Structure formats: C-alpha cells, structure tokens
Amino acid sequence: GDSVTQMEGPVTLSEEAFLTINCTYTATGYPSLFWYVQYPGEGLQLLLKATKADDKGSNKGFEATYRKETTSFHLEKGSVQVSDSAVYFCALSELANSKLTFGKGITLSVRP
Amino acid sequence: DGGITQSPKYLFRKEGQNVTLSCEQNLNHDAMYWYRQDPGQGLRLIYYSQIVNDFQKGDIAEGYSVSREKKESFPLTVTSAQKNPTAFYLCASTQSGARMNTEAFFGQGTRLTVV
Numbered sequence: 001g002d003s004v005t006q007m008e009g010p011v012t013l014s015e016e017a018f019l020t021i022n023c024t025y026t027a028t029g030y031p032s033l034f035w036y037v038q039y040p041g042e043g044l045q046l047l048l049k050a051t052k053a054d055d056k057g058s059n060k061g062f063e064a065t066y067r068k069e070t071t072s073f074h075l076e077k078g079s080v081q082v083s084d085s086a087v088y089f090c091a092l093s094e095l096a097n098s099k100l101t102f103g104k105g106i107t108l109s110v111r112p
Numbered sequence: 113d114g115g116i117t118q119s120p121k122y123l124f125r126k127e128g129q130n131v132t133l134s135c136e137q138n139l140n141h142d143a144m145y146w147y148r149q150d151p152g153q154g155l156r157l158i159y160y161s162q163i164v165n166d167f168q169k170g171d172i173a174e175g176y177s178v179s180r181e182k183k184e185s186f187p188l189t190v191t192s193a194q195k196n197p198t199a200f201y202l203c204a205s206t207q208s209g210a211r212m213n214t215e216a217f218f219g220q221g222t223r224l225t226v227v
Contacts, residue, residue, distance in 0.1 A: 042220055043219050044155075091216075099145075099157070100145065100157075100204070100206070100216055102155040105155070
C-alpha cells in the first residue's frame with residue numbers, strides 16, 4: 001500500500017536559518033504530493049502541492065520538487081521565521097481513490 | 113464562506129458512553145474523511161466516504177462508526193468499544209477521486225477527552 005516517510009523530529013532552528021524537511025513515499029501509481037502545515041490547536045492547511053514528476057510546488061517561501069527517480073518531495077525554505085513554527089505533514093493522493101496518506105509529521109520550532 | 117465546520121471544539125466523555133462528533137461542509141465536495149491525531153503518530157485514517165450512503169473503513173476503524181446520509185454531513189460516533197478514545201479528531205473533505213490534484217480541506221478539529 002501507499003506510505004509516506006518523514007524525517008524524525010522535532011527540529012529547532014534559529015530565525016533566518018535554512019530549512020530542509022525530508023519526505024519519501026511509496027505508491028503503486030502516480031500520486032499527487034502535498035505538504036500541509038498545522039499551527040497549534042488548529043486543523044491542517046495546504047502549504048504546497050505537485051501533481052507530476054519534476055513539478056515544483058511553492059508558497060510563502062517554501063518549495064518542494066516532485067522527484068520520481070528518488071520518490072522524494074523534500075520541503076525547503078531559505079530563511080525561516082518565528083511564525084513558521086508549526087507541525088509539517090507530507091502527504092500523497094492516488095488518482096484511483098483520492099484517499100490521502102500522511103506522514104507522521106514533524107514539529108518545527110524557530111527561535112528568535 | 114465555504115469550508116468545513118467541526119463541533120464541538122472540546123468534548124468530554126465518561127467511560128462507557130458513546131459520543132458523536134459533527135462535521136459539516138459547504139464546499140460541495142464528494143469525499144469526506146475522519147482522521148485521528150495522536151502525539152508522535154501523525155494522522156491515522158478512521159473512515160472515509162466518497163459518495164453519499166457509502167463509506168469505507170480506514171486503518172483504525174475499530175470502535176468507531178459513521179454515516180453519510182447527506183453530502184454535506186459526515187458524523188463520527190466514538191463508541192464505548194474504542195479502548196483509547198482520547199485524541200484530537202480531524203474531519204476533511206476533497207473533490208472526488210476523478211481529479212489528481214485533490215487538495216483536502218480540514219476542519220478545526222475536536223479534542224475528545226475521556227474522564
């Protein structure tokens with residue numbers, strides 16, 4: 001079955017540091033890939049997405065590239081802010097059933 | 113404004129009682145989902161429904177039940193058979209599986225505590 005693996009957390013960075021959060025996936029078909037963000041006490045919000053190989057999703061300074069050859073969708077940001085502190089989830093969706101499969105999430109804390 | 117509404121935000125239940133969590137959406141989405149979130153375990157799928165009057169078990173359906181009598185509504189009942197129900201519950205919806213780029217919209221969640 002489908003699965004998503006995220007790097008272990010939590011991650012603590014200083015403001016303006018470079019961020020990379022690793023995500024790899026296993027899927028039977030050609031999934032769409034997503035990054036969702038969850039701020040404290042809230043539901044999840046879509047951060048960015050990519051629907052086919054080599055697509056790059058981007059939003060709010062975050063980027064991720066769909067790499068079919070390495071089955072990866074790593075999240076990057078050049079300069080993090082305190083307001084980026086949240087839990088980040090990598091996810092995939094298969095064409096066949098629109099069912100979403102999530103990774104375990106990783107907590108990012110950014111200190112001033 | 114279109115979106116998903118979960119209620120209540122906080123819910124307390126005594127052991128041995130059933131409790132129902134509400135989820136309503138006005139996005140005209142076909143598919144709806146219930147996830148359970150526990151610290152360090154991410155989101156685990158409880159049930160999902162791709163069309164009215166039809167639903168499927170997810171990865172952790174035991175001790176839960178759902179109904180999908182209306183497109184807009186997908187209530188989740190946590191029964192007394194659920195051994196460890198204290199958790200944060202999230203409802204989500206997407207357009208049907210015909211689209212590849214199915215973005216999910218989430219409610220604000222319900223935090224259930226068994227006392």
